[in-house]
Structure formats: C-alpha cells, structure tokens
Amino acid sequence: MFRQGFTSRRPTNSIQSKASPTSTAGFVGPTHSGPLVLPSAPLTGLAEFEQTYGGSQLMQFEDASPMPNFMWHAARAFFENGGIRLYVSRVFSPGARSNSDGRRPTAADYAGALDPTTNSKTALLAFEEVDEISTIAAPGATFGCQHNSSDGRSILNLLIIHAERMRYCIAVLDSSDGQDPDAVQAFRANFNSRYATLYYPWVTVRHPSTGASLNLPPSGFIAGIYARTDLTRGASKSPANEVINLAIGLETILDDTQQSILNPLGINTLRFFPDRGYLVWGVRTVSSDSEWKYVAIRRYLAYLEHSIDNGTQWVVFEPNGEPLWANVRQTISVSFPTSGAVAP
Numbered sequence: 236m237f238r239q240g241f242t243s244r245r246p247t248n249s250i251q252s253k254a255s256p257t258s259t260a261g262f263v264g265p266t267h268s269g270p271l272v273l274p275s276a277p278l279t280g281l282a283e284f285e286q287t288y289g290g291s292q293l294m295q296f297e298d299a300s301p302m303p304n305f306m307w308h309a310a311r312a313f314f315e316n317g318g319i320r321l322y323v324s325r326v327f328s329p330g331a332r333s334n335s336d337g338r339r340p341t342a343a344d345y346a347g348a349l350d351p352t353t354n355s356k357t358a359l360l361a362f363e364e365v366d367e368i369s370t371i372a373a374p375g376a377t378f379g380c381q382h383n384s385s386d387g388r389s390i391l392n393l394l395i396i397h398a399e400r401m402r403y404c405i406a407v408l409d410s411s412d413g414q415d416p417d418a419v420q421a422f423r424a425n426f427n428s429r430y431a432t433l434y435y436p437w438v439t440v441r442h443p444s445t446g447a448s449l450n451l452p453p454s455g456f457i458a459g460i461y462a463r464t465d466l467t468r469g470a471s472k473s474p475a476n477e478v479i480n481l482a483i484g485l486e487t488i489l490d491d492t493q494q495s496i497l498n499p500l501g502i503n504t505l506r507f508f509p510d511r512g513y514l515v516w517g518v519r520t521v522s523s524d525s526e527w528k529y530v531a532i533r534r535y536l537a538y539l540e541h542s543i544d545n546g547t548q549w550v551v552f553e554p555n556g557e558p559l560w561a562n563v564r565q566t567i568s569v570s571f572p573t574s575g576a577v578a579p
Contacts, residue, residue, distance in 0.1 A: 257470045257534060258462035259320040260313060261368040262455070263359050263394075264306045264375055265294060265340050269325045273361040277320040284310040288323060291444060296339040305375025308440070309455025316456050316480045317463025322368055324361045342389035345373060359397055369534070370461055371398060372407040372454035380411035380422075387411060388425050398430035405534055407461075408521070409452035410435035410502075412486065416493050423502050429527030432520050434503045438513070439484035450486045453505060460515060461534070473518040473531040479505060482513040501528075 259277060267289030278284050284307065291308070293301040306323070313321055326344050328337040347358030355361075362368055373390050380387030394406035408431055410419045419435045426433065434453035441448055456479050464474040482505075489497070489504050494516065497504055503517025518530050527533055 257369045258465045259367045260318060260370040260458040261322040261362050262306060262309055263324040263345060263373050264326055265336060266306050266325050267336060271325055271327060271357050272355045273322060273324050273364060277322050279319060281311050281314050295335050297335045298338045302378060303449055305452060308451050309374030312455035312481055313459040316459025318459035319462060322365055324358055326358050342386050342393060345390045346393055359393055362397060369404055370407055370458045371404055372458055374452050374454050377409045377411040377452065395428045395431045399428060403540065406431040407454040407457050408433040409454045412437050412450055416497060419502060420500060423500055426521040427523050429520050429522035429524060429533055432503060432530050434505065436485050436487040436505060438479060438482050438505065439486060440481045441483055470534050471531060475515045475518040477515045479513040479515065485513060
C-alpha cells in the first residue's frame with residue numbers, strides 16, 4: 236500500500252555506475268567491402284576491421300586516381316594510439332566496373348539515408364543509433380581539398396551537424412593534404428562550432444606492407460589519443476602534449492611563430508620537438524564563443540551531462556517536489572565530488 240509522504244531513495248552511486256564512456260569513436264567513409272548498415276558491436280582491433288572491411292590496398296575509384304585506403308590507415312592509427320572501441324559506417328557509391336570501388340563518395344553519400352523498407356540507416360545517419368559514440372571523423376574526406384573544395388567542406392559540416400544534434404559527441408576535423416599555413420587559415424574560416432575541433436598538418440607514416448612513407452589525415456591518430464587520454468587520465472585532461480604513435484614525420488614542420496598565429500584561430504597543430512618526438516600541440520575547438528574555447532571543457536561537460544542523463548532516468552515517474560530534487564542533487568554531488576573526476 237502506498238504510504239503518504241514516502242519518497243524512494245536511490246543509491247548515491249546510481250549515476251557513477253551508469254557513467255557514459257568517452258573513448259568510443261565512429262569513422263565514416265569508403266572501404267573495400269563490408270555492410271552498409273552499422274554493425275551492432277564496435278571493432279576492438281585492426282584485425283576485426285580487416286575481416287569486415289578489407290585490407291590496406293589502394294582505393295580504386297572510377298572518377299579519381301588510386302588513393303590510399305584512408306579508412307584502414309585511420310583504424311590502424313586509432314588502435315595504435317590507444318583506441319579500443321571503434322564503429323565504422325561504410326560509404327559506398329556503386330560503379331560500372333566490377334574491379335572498382337565505385338565513384339568517390341560525395342557529401343550526399345556521407346550524409347546517408349533511411350531505407351523505408353528495412354528501416355535501416357546508412358553512412359553518417361547510422362551513427363544516430365549508437366549512443367556511446369563520443370568522437371566522430373571522416374578520414375580522407377578532405378583529400379585533394381587543398382584549395383578549399385566545397386565537397387570537402389560540406390562533409391566536415393555534416394560531421395558538425397551530427398555532433399551538435401547528438402549533443403554528447405565531438406567532431407574531429409581534418410585539414411587537407413598539401414595545405415600551407417595560409418591555406419589552412421582560409422579553410423578554418425568555414426567552421427564555427429563548440430562541437431568540433433580541427434587539426435593540422437597531416438601525419439607522415441611508413442606503410443607497414445610496402446615500407447613507403449605516406450601522409451595521412453590526423454583524425455585517426457587524434458581519436459586514438461582522445462581515447463588513450465580518457466582511459467589513463469580522464470576526460471577532464473586536455474588531449475595535448477601527447478605523443479603521436481606511428482608518426483615518422485609531418486607533412487609541414489611548423490615553428491613557434493606559425494604556432495602563435497594558428498593556435499588563437501582554433502587550429503590545433505601537430506609539432507615536432509627534438510628529444511620529445513611528434514606531439515599534439517593544440518587543445519581548441521573551432522568555436523567563436525570564448526566559453527567553449529577548449530576541447531577538454533567541451534568533452535568533460537559532455538561526459539558529465541551524458542552520465543547524469545543516463546543515471547537519472549529513474550526520476551521520470553517520481554513525484555515532483557523538493558524531496559526528489561534533494562535526492563537528485565545528492566546523487567550528483569556524490570557521483571562527481573570534484574571537477575577532476577576521472578571518466579571511464
């Protein structure tokens with residue numbers, strides 16, 4: 236029998252037990268093979284990526300010269316830099332020749348669609364079904380966009396729109412290959428969001444099969460470094476001054492003067508320092524709002540908000556009043572006693 240004045244008491248660790256992970260990434264882009272619908276479980280290693288989406292062979296698009304398999308390289312960079320959970324949403328544009336990977340996908344292909352017959356979503360739209368993704372990227376989408384091509388910009392803006400809609404996600408934007416500091420400043424001017432961050436320049440690695448050096452977009456490395464930092468230090472730690480595993484060089488070597496120009500603009504640089512190696516040397520979003528200037532603030536608050544959202548679902552049908560409010564306040568204060576709480 237219901238007793239008047241009775242208020243249920245929830246465990247004070249109910250939010251902490253439902254803490255939202257911040258280390259899961261989602262990559263969207265073309266691969267050699269694989270399903271067009273999003274798998275139900277994330278990948279946990281490069282071997283799983285290869286089993287589902289193919290190996291490191293060049294992508295053979297009908298309307299473009301052969302290019303590196305940026306999705307494979309991004310997955311490798313992600314796992315080598317500390318990533319442990321990765322969702323891949325394959326973008327595919329059918330071609331006329333059976334030995335090709337179709338035409339190079341456009342922004343419309345990256346946006347994805349809903350199949351009304353199966354109620355399944357494709358490409359970027361499919362990520363709406365995965366609540367745990369906290370970092371998204373489109374590795375290789377800016378390849379060949381040195382001169383600010385509209386399609387590359389459109390794909391990155393799709394990432395931003397998705398991150399803003401999902402609320403607890405941040406988009407890692409790649410500069411283009413071949414951009415000098417002046418060109419990347421012009422490129423950066425196209426974006427303004429507290430849910431996105433831009434990295435420059437591209438990272439030089441050695442291909443594990445051929446031994447040749449090639450330049451790769453930063454997003455795969457950065458997403459892995461985000462995960463590594465979160466798992467070792469927590470989401471409140473700025474993901475900077477961190478070593479870029481696999482790097483043997485950078486497409487452009489920047490000095491302190493160039494850094495001082497790019498950093499205030501929200502262009503996060505990758506730098507080389509003698510005796511220290513190749514490091515992430517920037518922590519800013521592309522927001523014009525000074526309150527959302529830093530990546531760590533955006534990501535840590537997303538972690539808090541998401542965890543509180545998940546951990547307070549029980550309040551929906553509770554009697555509204557001061558006892559409930561006090562219970563929620565106590566639960567939150569116990570779960571997150573300090574601003575430096577470590578995310579899982």
